[in-house]
Amino acid sequence: MPDRCPVCNQDFQIEPGFYIGALWTSFPIVIFIMTLLSILLLVFVKMQLEWFFVAITIILFSLQPIIIRLGRAIWINIFVDFDAESITDAENK
Numbered sequence: 001m002p003d004r005c006p007v008c009n010q011d012f013q014i015e016p017g018f019y020i021g022a023l024w025t026s027f028p029i030v031i032f033i034m035t036l037l038s039i040l041l042l043v044f045v046k047m048q049l050e051w052f053f054v055a056i057t058i059i060l061f062s063l064q065p066i067i068i069r070l071g072r073a074i075w076i077n078i079f080v081d082f083d084a085e086s087i088t089d090a091e092n093k
């Protein structure tokens with residue numbers, strides 16, 4: 001993750017531990033994926049419960065880099081508003 005946005009120069013390290021709160025935005029994403037996988041694997045594929053836990057563990061661990069980044073992006077968008085004028089200001093400097 002870069003320290004600053006290359007387009008608008010927004011500081012991504014707003015304060016120490018800022019992204020700890022991103023746990024609250026990545027958690028619903030994990031629950032959503034788990035719900036979809038549970039319906040798919042248990043109802044439609046009729047996978048055995050033991051293999052379901054193995055599959056869901058592997059799938060969620062492999063999706064972690066994407067989920068973490070998505071959760072952070074949602075978290076910073078809660079606190080930092082997009083301002084189109086700041087982009088043109090940064091380009092003019």
Ligand SMILES: [Zn+2]
Pocket residue numbers: 005006007008009010
């Ligand atoms: Zn930006």
